[in-house]
Amino acid sequence: MKRSRRRFLEASAGTAAWGAAAALGLIAVMPAGAARNAAGFDSKAAAEAVKHLGATDALESKDIIITAPDIAENGAVVPIAVTSKLPNTQSISIIAEKNPFPLAATFDFGSGAEGYASVRLKMGQTSNVRAIVKADGKFYTAVKEVKVTVGGCG
Amino acid sequence: MAEPMRIRATLQGDVADVRILMRHPMETGQRKDAKGQVIPLHFIQNVVVSHNGKTVFDAQWSQAVSRDPFLGLRIKGAKAGDKIMVTWTDNKGDKRSDEATVAPPS
Numbered sequence: 001m002k003r004s005r006r007r008f009l010e011a012s013a014g015t016a017a018w019g020a021a022a023a024l025g026l027i028a029v030m031p032a033g034a035a036r037n038a039a040g041f042d043s044k045a046a047a048e049a050v051k052h053l054g055a056t057d058a059l060e061s062k063d064i065i066i067t068a069p070d071i072a073e074n075g076a077v078v079p080i081a082v083t084s085k086l087p088n089t090q091s092i093s094i095i096a097e098k099n100p101f102p103l104a105a106t107f108d109f110g111s112g113a114e115g116y117a118s119v120r121l122k123m124g125q126t127s128n129v130r131a132i133v134k135a136d137g138k139f140y141t142a143v144k145e146v147k148v149t150v151g152g153c154g
Numbered sequence: 155m156a157e158p159m160r161i162r163a164t165l166q167g168d169v170a171d172v173r174i175l176m177r178h179p180m181e182t183g184q185r186k187d188a189k190g191q192v193i194p195l196h197f198i199q200n201v202v203v204s205h206n207g208k209t210v211f212d213a214q215w216s217q218a219v220s221r222d223p224f225l226g227l228r229i230k231g232a233k234a235g236d237k238i239m240v241t242w243t244d245n246k247g248d249k250r251s252d253e254a255t256v257a258p259p260s
Contacts, residue, residue, distance in 0.1 A: 036199065036200070036214050037214065041214070041216050076220060076221070077220045078220075079224075081226065096218060099218050100182075100184065101216055101217065101218065103216055104215070104216050104218035104219065105213060105214065105215045105216065105218075105219060106213070106214045107211065107212070107213045107214075107227075108211070108212040108213070108214075109210070109211060110208070110209055110210040110211065110212075111210070112205050112208060112210035112229055112230055112231060113203075113210040113211045113227060113228065113229055113230065114169065114227075114228040114229070114230055116226075116227060116228050117211075117213070117225070117226065117227055118224070118225070118226030118227070119213075119215075119219060119223065119224065119225055119226070120219065120220040120223065120224045121218050121219055121220060122180075122182065122217075122218050122219070122220050123218075
């Protein structure tokens, strides 16, 4: 009980800060301390997380390559790499659609970094892994299914 | 408290391939200990990477990232000897920064 109350407080504080920052037009300004998308990270459904990323109208793109195993034997450590060949890639988000909190990571790139990030995730069950790329102000997406034989959320 | 990271940065052409291994429990807040008590959330929320003092990469993470996280990224326009600085911050406000230099191609 106590924990859920704290989560709620954190979430509402985070959302308020996010809203304030958006109002001031601070969010578009990248490097150095991009505001945390608390609402996105607290989303419990993939569609909700996508909405909080502002990417509901993302286009499918073949220029996004998700490198992940077809079958992950250990859900606690699933290596996932995303490469974006889209020009002017600003950020990459990774969503494990069936995780309790689907949004796993958002990577923001300054001008000095290539549109590539590699990370290891925990996955509770077999699920689509969705990458959402923001490039030149527009959103693009790609998806890959990863089968998980032993879940990693226990 | 936090243990040092292992950072390896290798030059490939003019791109530095950076691999970082952090030490962190990355608790999801869903596991229980032997007594059935929930182990509280404890995870790295933010990782910032800078190249010669300029921020080039900013990662926001959830608790879904695996324990002892690995992070790979590529920095353009790098030269051997350039400084790569990595700083993480977790949800309890713990921080850790480590620095590495870009190694020439092997």
